[in-house]
Structures are given as C-alpha cells and as structure tokens.
Amino acid sequence: MTTRPAPAASDPRRPVAPGSPHRGRRVLMKGNEAMAEAAIRAGCDAYFGYPITPQAELLEWMARRMPEEGRPFVQAESELGAINMALGAAATGARVLVSSSSPGMSLMAEAMSYMAASELPVVVINVMRGGPGLGSIGPSQSDYFQATKGHGHGDYRVPVLAPASIGEAMALTADAFELAERYRTPVIILTDGILGQAMEPVELIFREPPRIDAPWATTGAAGRPPRVVRSLHLKSEDLEAHNRHLQAKYAAITDREVRHETEHLEDADLVIVAYGTAARVARTAIARARDAGLRAGLFRPVTLWPFPSSALRDLAARVAGVLVVELSAGQMVEDVRLALEGRVPVAFTGRTGGMVPSPGEVVAALRDLATTAAVPDGRPER
C-alpha cells in the first residue's frame, strides 16, 4: 500500500483539534461533501448508498474517505439494498448513514417503517429533486409530505431536520446521529439539490456526539440471553402496547426537540414561513420588501417534524398575514394552516419541477398578502 502525502493545510480531511490555530478556518466546500465529512467526523461507523443525482458526490466522498478511516462503505445494488444494509448495521448498535434523493427515498419507504417499528437509529439524508416520478434533477422541497407524514406504513413519526446552509447542514448531521441514538429512531435530514450542489465557505467545526449504551443491540449472544430486533408483534394487545410506547416517544420528542429560527420578527406585520433554500430566497425578499416599506420577517422551521406549531401559533397574534414559500405545490403550508387554526390569513407561493422561486416573485406575493390582510404601508422611519 503506497503512503499517501499528508493532506494540505486547507484540506478539510486534515484533523482539526480544539485549540488548533486552524480551528474555525473557512474552506469552500460543496454541500454534499460537507455533509459527508461532517458525518465521518461525527463518528459515522458505516455508510451505505446508491448513486442518484443530485447527491452522488456524497456517496463518492464516502467511497474515498471511509476506507481511509478503516470504516465500511458499500455502494448497494439499489436504495432498497442500502437502507436494509443500514437496518442490519444499526441493529448491531453501529452509527449509520444513508443518503439518497427523492426517487431513492421512495424505495426506502418500506425500511423506514421497519426501522421506526424496530426502533433503530439510522440517519438518512434526502437531497430533494423535482418530482413526482423520475422528475428532474433540479432542486425541490416536494418531499415534505413524504418526510414528515409518509414513507412507510403504520403509526410512526420520524424527526426531520431542515438546514438552510451548508454550515448548518454539517452541524445538523452530528445532531441527527445524537437524536437518532437518544430516541432510537431513524432521523431524516431534508435538504435540496441547491444545498447539495452549491459550494459555500464553511467553518471546519465538527462534533462527534458521545456514544450511549445500546442494551438492545444484537451483537452475538455471548454471556447473555439472545436478543431479537423485530417489528412483528402478532398479538394485537402486544402491538398496541408497542404502539403506545412509540407514541410516548414521539410525544417526548415533540416536547423537547422542536427547533426553529426567526429573523426580523420584532416589528413584522407579515411573516414568511419557509425552510431550507426557500428560507434563503425569503431572506432576500424580506430585505427588498423592507426597503419598499413592507415590514416582513422570517419564521424558519428547523425541525419539520416535530413542527414548531406552538411558536407559530404564538406569532399569530402579532402579525397580520403569513406567506408560506416552498419549492413545491404547497406541502408545509398545510401544517402552517393547521398550526394557525385560521387566526391569520395564510397565502402560498412556490415553484415546482426544479424551479426556484425568485425574490421578486416572493415580494410580489408579499404585496398581494399585504393587500388582502389590509396591512398599512409604513415606511421605516426609525
């Protein structure tokens, strides 16, 4: 085996120790690769994947880096193979990552149900592309329903994290492993083709969440009674008890793990609710709107499940209208309407098919909403 030269100072593979002068330096990284490296530094034990645009770079980064770290990498025969490999590895207590894009996520739907039912921690990154069907390779947010309410059958939920920048995606990757293991659940990181493909300067700050005991893991029954990782509970009473246990878990996650961010809400008349790339477009739109005298702010859910319903409902009393912006035909907007319970007018603007709403379109939608909601046109006199 030939020795490889040590990575250059600017190479993100070079270990960054706390206190090192390089800690906090910024490097240009592609989103897919940044998430992959963040997973490796978070202690990802194994990666299973399948090529699909627009996340192939994540798989390729793992193909190169995981063997360097002496850790398993498998390009499976399909996403179906990949997610089931992850199921097996997770059953032994390993920290596991799978990535895909929308059509591949559909193939993983079955296993999501099994993993949720068997309570297996697996992190799944979805770099969303245009759909439905084979769709396009452009960015989209049209898997919101799938991620928060869909994939497989049965009564289960899965935490969904939605970064709006590559740096945030890196941080949420570490958080996702922690959430998955703390609650014994699959966790989805919902990104889109823009975040996956774009390059941004990111600070090389990584975090490896500590390991916790896994007394349920199948590791070989030496010196103890055998364990079974399963989801079959044929007696209805047993399955009901198991479902109650799962629901209690989801209630605990809802209590403790909701995350959202807000910007410019202190004096806002209108609020845009958006996540991921849509939130970034919204930011620009908000700046332009404010220049034109329209006081808008941003409410950015970071957990899509559990959805920040309470915080949104609290906001309703203070604003005159809500605009939801998505790269879809309107999916999160339904959760926004549910949360607001009709207290405030809710409007929607979005694009589908891989198209991205422009700030101009969003500003126009804000203006329409302002008219409907009868918001006074106030110039910023402060």
Add this chain to the structure above:
Amino acid sequence: MSVAIPEGARVIFGRPELLTDRTNSYCPGCGHGVVHRLIAEVLGELGLGPRTIAVAPVGCAVFAYDYLGLDFVEAPHGRAPAVATGIRRVRPDAFVLTYQGDGDLAAIGTGEIVHAAARGELITAVFVNNGIYGMTGGQMAPTTLLGQRTTSSPRGRDAAFHGYPIPMTEMLAVLPGVAYAARGSVADAVSIGRTKRYLQRACEIQLEGRGFAIVEVISNCPVGWGMTPVESIERLKEVVALEYRPGVIIDRTEP
C-alpha cells in the same frame, strides 16, 4: 417438556442446546423443524452460538427467532441478504447467517441475494425451498413446479402463463463471489445427514473467509401441497428432487 435420562446412559442423539425450549408452531411434518435443528447442531458443534447474528425472513420461518437461541434481526421480506451485509460489514467478528424461504429469496428478494452473492459477502445463506408460499395460505412460488396446483395457480402451473420455476442456486453458482453452493433435502435420514454436512461446510467457508456460501434445502409443505406429511415426503423424493437435484452445485474452495 422434558425427558428423564437414566443416570449413566449415553445419549447418541438429543435435542441440541441452541434450540429454545419452545415447541415450534410449524405444521406437523414441516421441514423447517428439521432445518432449524440442523442449524442448532452445526452452530453448536462449531461453537458459534455466542457470536452468531442471524437474520430472519418473512414467511413461515419469521418465527425462527423463537426457536433458535441466537441474536436475531428480523428483515423486511426479501431483504435478509442486505441486512446481513450491513451486519457483516460492521461486525467483522460475528458469524452471520440468513434463513429464507422461496418467496423471500427467489421472488421479492432476488436483487438482494444476487448482489450479496456477487459481492462475495462472508455470510452463510440458508434457503428453504418448499415450492409454495406457506404462511400466506399456499400460493405459487417462483420454485413451484410445472403442473403443481396452488391457490394462485389452481389449474396447475402453466409455463405459458406463469413462467418456469427458477433454479436460483444454480444461477447464483455462476457468480465468482459464491464460494460454495449446495442443495440438500429433508426427505430421509440419509439426505438429512448430507444436508447437515453441506451446512457445516457452508459455515466453515465463512470462518475461512472464502466467500459467500448458500445451502438450499428442498423441503415439504404438507398443508400447502394438500398431502399428509408422509405423502409430502414421498413427493419430495419422487418429484421435487428430480427438478431441484440435491448435491454440491459448486465448491470453489476445492483445488
């Protein structure tokens, strides 16, 4: 459930330790009981019980984990070879075994078994082929024989309509990653003895790191075939074994 052994008596055949105490829920005369016992014998004799992580299928043998005292992961239907791959890759010291029926392996799971075999995964795959879907009430399987009546081929399997039975193990044997592929039978004590040796060799191959090993076992389904257990064994010997012939199909470890 126990028998009292007189003191000083020499036991030449007894219930292997790796079988749990439970009486299995398989139908009277079902070959799964024999295959479970052989696995318990082989793993026990090789001392592999404490480090085995086994993967259970969907089908009658979904209950395998109730009858074999091993760590088990329940796989979605057909996915056992992929689940086993995940286990194998993160646990180099484990002994990894899959147990699948003909629907699991030869219908819904064809992709997973082919690719695990192609990758030469260091797993031992047990494939119980009784030519029918027992758990769901007796429907046609990919290995159901031509002319065989099932609940979804009530006039008998017709090649023009249903296609031909699939020789999965012969197909897999073509792949260089397959170090060993054999087909046993539960038809009689001699066949069962040979099947046990095939299982032993398949386990050794994993321990030797030689590659993927699969043992198909042609078995009977009295209820699904609409026969008594004794009649079903006769059919196994006189009909099934002519199409799915027992023997070593390939052994790439032989010089």
Add this chain to the structure above:
Amino acid sequence: MIAVAESAPDDLSLGGAADPAGAGRAAPAPFQPVLIDVDRCKGCGLCVAACPKGILDLDDSRVNVQGYHPVRITNPDACTSDAHCARVCPDCVFTILARPKPPRAVPA
C-alpha cells in the same frame, strides 16, 4: 433441556437379570433406547415411516397436550438406536440412548 432422573435403576441391562445377592429385589426396568417427549409430538408420522424396524406407531388411544396422537415405540427390544426417527423428526421428540453392553460373564 433434558433432565437427568434423580433416582436411577441400579442396572441398565435388559430385563430379567439374575439377582446375585438373592435379596428379592424386583427386576430392573427394561432399557429404553428411545425416550419420547410426548407433548412435543405432532403426530406427523414421519418417524413411523422412517423407522427401518417398523417399531413406531401413533397411539390412537391418547391425545397429547397439543391435541395430537403421539408416537410410541411398540418393541423397544428390536430398536438398534439407529436414530432415523430422531433425524427425521421436525420437533426433537426423540432422545436416543446407546444400548449398554451386557455385563461380561465372570468365569467361575
């Protein structure tokens, strides 16, 4: 799990052994080469068909805890402990014991 009997016969030889001490003890029970776990049996009959000596059948006069007619050995003396029954049984009903060698005659 197989339980070992607490009180065992002194002598595992075939029935009818002489009573050397002349103490008038009852003859020991005949050696049983095949122990049957009656409640595990499902009456499938594979062992009956497999036994080369034909000395197994299903006992129609009784029903075990699962509701089946369990197997019984009709002629233990003819059993050679070949274990065909045990090998074909899907339920581990049988435990096969080696027939002990008869005691060597002591020359007078």
